[in-house]
Amino acid sequence: xxxxxxxxxxxxxxxxxxxxxxxxxxxxxxxxxxxxxxxxxxxxxxxxxxxxxxxxxxxxxxxxxxxxxxxxxxxxxxxxxxxxxxxxxxxxxxxxxxxxxxxxxxxxxxxxxxxxxxxxxxxxxxxxxxxxxxxxxxxxxxxxxxxxxxxxxxxxxxxxxxxxxxxxxxxxxxxxxxxxxxxxxxxxxxxxxxxxxxxxxxxxxxxxxxxxxxxxxxxxxxxxxxxxxxxxxxxxxxxxxxxxxxxxxxxxxxxxxxxxxxxxxxxxxxxxxxxxxx
Amino acid sequence: xxxxxxxxxxxxxxxxxxxxxxxxxxxxxxxxxxxxxxxxxxxxxxxxxxxxxxxxxxxxxxxxxxxxxxxxxxxxxxxxxxxxxxxxxxxxxxxxxxxxxxxxxxxxxxxxxxxxxxxxxxxxxxxxxxxxxxxxxxxxxxxxxxxxxxxxxxxxxxxxxxxxxxxxxxxxxxxxxxxxxxxxxxxxxxxxxxxxxxxxxxxxxxxxxxxxxxxxxxxxxxxxxxxxxxxxx
Numbered sequence: 001x002x003x004x005x006x007x008x009x010x011x012x013x014x015x016x017x018x019x020x021x022x023x024x025x026x027x028x029x030x031x032x033x034x035x036x037x038x039x040x041x042x043x044x045x046x047x048x049x050x051x052x053x054x055x056x057x058x059x060x061x062x063x064x065x066x067x068x069x070x071x072x073x074x075x076x077x078x079x080x081x082x083x084x085x086x087x088x089x090x091x092x093x094x095x096x097x098x099x100x101x102x103x104x105x106x107x108x109x110x111x112x113x114x115x116x117x118x119x120x121x122x123x124x125x126x127x128x129x130x131x132x133x134x135x136x137x138x139x140x141x142x143x144x145x146x147x148x149x150x151x152x153x154x155x156x157x158x159x160x161x162x163x164x165x166x167x168x169x170x171x172x173x174x175x176x177x178x179x180x181x182x183x184x185x186x187x188x189x190x191x192x193x194x195x196x197x198x199x200x201x202x203x204x205x206x207x208x209x210x211x212x213x214x215x216x217x218x219x220x221x222x223x224x225x226x227x228x229x230x231x232x233x234x235x236x237x238x239x240x241x242x243x244x245x246x247x248x249x250x251x252x253x254x255x256x257x258x259x260x261x262x263x264x265x266x267x268x269x270x271x272x273x274x275x276x277x278x
Numbered sequence: 279x280x281x282x283x284x285x286x287x288x289x290x291x292x293x294x295x296x297x298x299x300x301x302x303x304x305x306x307x308x309x310x311x312x313x314x315x316x317x318x319x320x321x322x323x324x325x326x327x328x329x330x331x332x333x334x335x336x337x338x339x340x341x342x343x344x345x346x347x348x349x350x351x352x353x354x355x356x357x358x359x360x361x362x363x364x365x366x367x368x369x370x371x372x373x374x375x376x377x378x379x380x381x382x383x384x385x386x387x388x389x390x391x392x393x394x395x396x397x398x399x400x401x402x403x404x405x406x407x408x409x410x411x412x413x414x415x416x417x418x419x420x421x422x423x424x425x426x427x428x429x430x431x432x433x434x435x436x437x438x439x440x441x442x443x444x445x446x447x448x449x450x451x452x453x454x455x456x457x458x459x460x461x462x463x464x465x466x467x468x469x470x471x472x473x474x475x476x477x478x479x480x481x482x483x484x485x486x487x488x489x490x491x492x493x494x495x496x497x498x499x500x501x502x503x504x505x506x507x508x509x510x511x
Contacts, residue, residue: 022426029430076433080426083348176342176349179429180297183338 005106006113013084013114023115024122026080027158030069031126031150035133037065066149067223073157074193075186078165081115082182083175085166090174094275104272108265112166119162123155153228156254160261164189167264170271193257194222200253201226201245226250289365290372293343298376301335305384312391324388325395328381329403329459334436336377337411341428343369344492345419363489370412370485377408399462402470406477407458411436413484420491 017023088094088111097107127150134146165182172178230250305327311320323330344366346352355365381404389395411432418428439458447454447464454465460473 020424022424022430025427026430071437072434076430079429079433083426174348176345176425177294177296179342179348179426180294180338183429183433184297184300 002103002106005102006110009102009107009110010113010117013111014117015114017084017115017118022080023077023084023118023162026072026077027119027122027162028126028129029076030073030154030158031123031130033068033072034065035130037068066153066228069154070157070223070225070228071190073154074161074164074190075183077119077158077161078168078186078189079179079183081119081162081165082169082172082178084111084115084169086169086172086175086178089170089172098272098275102276104269104276107276108269108272112163112265115162115166116159119158120155123150123158127151127154149228149231153225153231156227156258157225160257161186161189163261164264167261167268170268189257190222193225196256197226197253200256201249226253286368286372286375289369290376293339293369293373295376297335297339298373298380301332301377302380302383304331305380305387309384309387309391312388316392321391321393324391325385325393326400326403327384327388328400329407330440332377332381332384333404333408333411334432336373336408337415337432337436338429339373340370340412341415341419341432342425343373343416345425345428346423346492348425362492366416366489366492374408402474403459406474406481407436409481409485410458410477411481413481413488416488417484417491420488 085094088097094107127147130150131147164185168182168185169175169178172181226245227250230245230247308320308324308327308331311318312324315321342348344352344362349355352362355362358365360368381400385395385397385400414435415425415428415432418431419425422428435458443457443459444461444464447457447460454460454469455473455476457464457473458477460470462470465473
């Protein structure tokens with residue numbers, strides 16, 4: 001594997017992702033959705049008029065809007081990034097590339113790296129937008145707790161969803177099929193993550209307060225993932241009955257789902273083995 | 279007649295049968311899980327499969343058919359004497375027939391569960407939702423030329439309305455007419471009927487608008503062929 005080739009492919013994929021706008025839009029979307037939740041959806045459920053830029057209200061609003069990040073971050077983003085490898089197959093670029101001395105590792109890692117860089121940059125931009133908006137109106141300082149949630153809870157699911165889409169798209173010969181398959185697999189991925197957490201998490205856990213007890217309920221685990229539950233559990237509320245989810249409980253679960261993704265990556269790499277010309 | 283059926287079948291194959299097959303598997307699994315545990319989420323979902331999951335699937339698939347950027351054969355299709363807009367109509371008809379049959383089978387299966395099935399509620403929620411989502415998706419795909427934006431819009435609209443639509447109407451009652459899953463208890467029977475009809479109408483109009491955009495694409499081929507002095511077919 002030549003690093004120069006890998007970087008060249010990654011750079012071109014980054015530029016293409018930027019030109020296509022869609023993976024970038026998909027990564028920005030979760031954070032924008034949280035902002036919309038805070039400013040639009042929360043007023044629907046809060047009976048009395050509230051100042052949404054008060055720290056207490058804003059913090060609970062982010063927790064309230066968090067399921068949108070989790071859901072969109074995985075199944076919409078996997079649909080949007082799915083055409084990455086499918087487009088190469090559809091246009092015959094894969095065959096052309098492998099007539100050159102390009103290894104499967106360089107191709108696959110380069111493509112994945114390019115998309116992940118674009119997605120991470122877009123998610124970072126979304127976070128900056130979020131912090132900017134609430135720092136302008138909210139004294140005395142920027143919401144560091146929110147940043148903690150966005151980075152520890154948000155970034156892994158956004159990257160996981162994007163990479164899942166890229167890898168799944170490899171199995172499609174058409175971009176349109178890849179988009180639908182990406183969406184379906186993203187939804188399946190959400191389901192499997194929730195089922196895994198339901199089975200493996202011990203006892204009863206809570207996210208942000210006594211009113212939102214997760215109690216290993218499938219639907220709640222479908223809309224939250226363990227790392228965000230862990231962050232939300234330390235968000236400032238404490239409940240004496242239910243134990244918060246610790247990082248040592250949350251991390252192995254994330255490890256399992258990322259290991260599954262690594263397995264899929266290796267499978268695609270194995271399939272590419274017989275095509276490469278090195 | 280045989281030729282027309284064959285034409286519809288070929289269009290259906292070009293749309294892709296994998297997604298409807300996936301939906302069929304999902305429906306079977308949902309009904310089986312609902313039968314196994316009457317208190318589960320699946321038991322809640324199974325009687326409303328035709329109102330919730332299938333309209334989304336139809337809307338998503340309708341979005342990706344014949345989008346200019348991802349459909350590889352627009353130039354080839356242009357050689358066919360049938361206009362592109364009519365081909366889009368054929369594909370939508372084929373898809374609607376498949377999803378309609380799937381909805382009937384899913385409801386027939388769910389009707390065997392202890393809770394039973396409200397056929398009228400499924401019809402009232404499912405058909406307008408499916409047409410509206412297909413319209414939004416197809417219009418977005420034809421305008422941006424890329425189906426991914428339409429897929430994004432359809433998924434967000436469906437999820438947003440399903441999860442937060444009731445909250446929206448409670449807070450801002452004047453939004454009743456755009457709620458995709460308006461509850462009959464939240465509006466008068468007349469308002470409920472108007473809501474369903476408006477969604478059907480809006481979806482239909484968006485589909486027509488989308489097909490007009492496709493005709494514009496077709497016209498661009500024709501003008502190029504004319505400029506090159508080739509027969510326009």
